[in-house]
Amino acid sequence: QVQLVESGGGLVQAGGSLRLSCAASGRTFNNNGMGWFRQAPGKEREFVASISRSGTITSYADSVRGRFTISRDNARNTVTVYLQMNRLKSEDTAAYYCAGGRYATTERSSDAYDVWGQGTQVTVSS
Numbered sequence: 590q591v592q593l594v595e596s597g598g599g600l601v602q603a604g605g606s607l608r609l610s611c612a613a614s615g616r617t618f619n620n621n622g623m624g625w626f627r628q629a630p631g632k633e634r635e636f637v638a639s640i641s642r643s644g645t646i647t648s649y650a651d652s653v654r655g656r657f658t659i660s661r662d663n664a665r666n667t668v669t670v671y672l673q674m675n676r677l678k679s680e681d682t683a684a685y686y687c688a689g690g691r692y693a694t695t696e697r698s699s700d701a702y703d704v705w706g707q708g709t710q711v712t713v714s715s
Contacts, residue, residue: 598709611687622690627683
């Protein structure tokens with residue numbers, strides 16, 4: 590069974606930091622781009638960040654660029670993807686989802702991803 594499992598969410602004060610992790614199992618994502626999306630209550634899911642299969646190319650939403658950093662660890666049979674979130678703002682409050690891409694490149698559209706995690710909640714208090 591192919592799974593992506595997120596962890597690291599929680600409650601943090603504005604200005605603080607969190608590090609999200611996404612562990613893959615059931616399939617190797619070493620040849621796939623990976624991404625993070627988020628969805629706030631009453632809003633559509635939106636792109637946050639993505640990373641190419643090698644980890645050398647990254648892409649960020651304008652709202653998080655300079656504050657968030659995506660990275661990945663391509664171990665032999667599994668992939669772990671991280672999202673370091675610094676200088677958090679109340680508007681970053683959302684459920685954050687890890688996604689496994691269909692392609693090797695960085696992608697901003699959710700249509701480019703075919704495997705999704707269950708999400709982890711991030712709440713930033715002001």
